[in-house]
Amino acid sequence: MDDEKTVREALDQWLTLADFEVSTFEEPRSALRLIDEGFPGILVTDLRMPGIDGLEVLERALARDPDLPVLLVTGHGDVPMAVEAMRRGAYDFIEKPFVPERLVDAIGRACEKRDLTLRLRRLHAVDDARGIENRLIGTSRAMEDLRREVLGLAATPVNVVINGETGSGKELVAQCLHAFSGRRDGRFVAVNCGAIPDTMMESELFGFEAGAFTGALKRRVGKLEYAHRGTLFLDEIEAMPLAGQVTLLRVLQERSLERLGSNTAVPADLRTVCASKVDLRAHSATGQFRADLYYRLGVAELRIPPLRERREDIPLLFEVFATRAAEAHGRTMRPLSARLVQDLAARPWPGNVRELRNAAERYAFGLDQLDGTQEAATGEPQPLSARVDAFERDLIRQTLQETRGNIAEVMRLLDLPRRTLNEKMQRHGLNRADFTE
Numbered sequence: 001m002d003d004e005k006t007v008r009e010a011l012d013q014w015l016t017l018a019d020f021e022v023s024t025f026e027e028p029r030s031a032l033r034l035i036d037e038g039f040p041g042i043l044v045t046d047l048r049m050p051g052i053d054g055l056e057v058l059e060r061a062l063a064r065d066p067d068l069p070v071l072l073v074t075g076h077g078d079v080p081m082a083v084e085a086m087r088r089g090a091y092d093f094i095e096k097p098f099v100p101e102r103l104v105d106a107i108g109r110a111c112e113k114r115d116l117t118l119r120l121r122r123l124h125a126v127d128d129a130r131g132i133e134n135r136l137i138g139t140s141r142a143m144e145d146l147r148r149e150v151l152g153l154a155a156t157p158v159n160v161v162i163n164g165e166t167g168s169g170k171e172l173v174a175q176c177l178h179a180f181s182g183r184r185d186g187r188f189v190a191v192n193c194g195a196i197p198d199t200m201m202e203s204e205l206f207g208f209e210a211g212a213f214t215g216a217l218k219r220r221v222g223k224l225e226y227a228h229r230g231t232l233f234l235d236e237i238e239a240m241p242l243a244g245q246v247t248l249l250r251v252l253q254e255r256s257l258e259r260l261g262s263n264t265a266v267p268a269d270l271r272t273v274c275a276s277k278v279d280l281r282a283h284s285a286t287g288q289f290r291a292d293l294y295y296r297l298g299v300a301e302l303r304i305p306p307l308r309e310r311r312e313d314i315p316l317l318f319e320v321f322a323t324r325a326a327e328a329h330g331r332t333m334r335p336l337s338a339r340l341v342q343d344l345a346a347r348p349w350p351g352n353v354r355e356l357r358n359a360a361e362r363y364a365f366g367l368d369q370l371d372g373t374q375e376a377a378t379g380e381p382q383p384l385s386a387r388v389d390a391f392e393r394d395l396i397r398q399t400l401q402e403t404r405g406n407i408a409e410v411m412r413l414l415d416l417p418r419r420t421l422n423e424k425m426q427r428h429g430l431n432r433a434d435f436t437e
Contacts, residue, residue: 046073069110193238
């Protein structure tokens with residue numbers, strides 16, 4: 001890539017004679033559009049060009065694929081800038097005027113490195129396809145689609161937003177995005193934004209120097225810095241205060257941060273995976289979440305299907321969780337009766353996988369009840385009245401969950417008068433406060 005036509009034509013002829021397949025470009029944007037994680041070649045670019053210089057081309061190319069070899073061609077006076085480019089991840093640089101054989105040799109070595117990278121990625125993809133089935137368990141079409149999407153996004157450097165109900169497994173999906181990515185050797189750092197008080201958010205994320213504020217006795221590395229070269233998982237991102245959103249956006253743009261009480265920037269090369277129970281796009285449209293941060297975080301989005309949309313997976317998940325719990329505590333796993341399997345698949349499971357895991361562990365420990373049912377512990381079928389009672393309780397609980405405790409909406413959806421609903425909630429031990437945000 002060079003803005004001088006004569007240089008492009010000369011290099012094209014020379015490299016073609018050396019058995020390379022060559023594409024030349026006058027300006028960077030056309031070349032950058034071709035680059036992704038599967039791009040089979042390397043990038044050679046001049047350092048000095050009008051509009052976008054070589055350093056910016058390098059940054060944009062590595063953002064698309066951090067392992068892409070980028071070779072810079074520079075003049076004698078630009079050697080310090082080329083050294084800076086090497087520090088930022090460039091593969092090599094060649095100073096003008098250069099001997100064509102040296103350029104051919106450098107390109108050959110870079111192409112060999114690229115070929116090895118792509119072959120290793122293909123091998124990892126085969127292993128990942130097998131390994132992810134042991135993490136994201138299920139044979140339903142919904143889970144097959146989710147596993148395929150996770151592996152596809154894990155192979156890219158893009159930031160991801162995960163949408164899913166409470167207990168659906170958002171952190172597990174985030175861990176898979178990290179474990180099957182090129183950052184797998186880095187740290188996976190999880191932060192629950194909803195559990196951090198607003199006054200502590202900045203120090204928790206960015207860290208601080210000793211003496212930065214009262215009580216700061218020694219330097220502390222923040223979560224963003226700790227996730228350098230790894231993955232940062234921000235759970236309940238919608239709970240982050242607007243002031244924290246501004247600072248987070250700057251860190252993601254600059255790839256560096258300053259601890260509280262410091263004027264020195266430290267690198268923060270990280271990938272963000274965020275989880276939300278709300279529609280961040282809608283929140284950004286109403287000003288409850290910064291739109292510019294949403295577009296930076298939500299380059300790609302994943303939706304985790306709730307259990308009620310993949311009921312065929314429930315018996316398998318239950319058996320896996322119960323077996324693991326039994327083995328961990330030296331117990332013998334009791335077989336599941338056909339009636340129990342049917343009842344498990346028919347339940348609404350408003351708490352999703354978390355609720356199912358809890359029920360499976362109780363079953364493995366031989367407790368007298370399984371979330372209010374006797375059959376799981378005894379193997380005996382329940383009477384009709386108990387089945388109806390359990391169904392009614394689960395239905396009301398699910399509706400409270402979906403409406404976030406909005407009693408008027410529950411009354412409308414279930415077609416119940418307020419007094420009747422209150423009596424049923426009291427009988428089943430359901431409290432509206434447990435379902436409100």
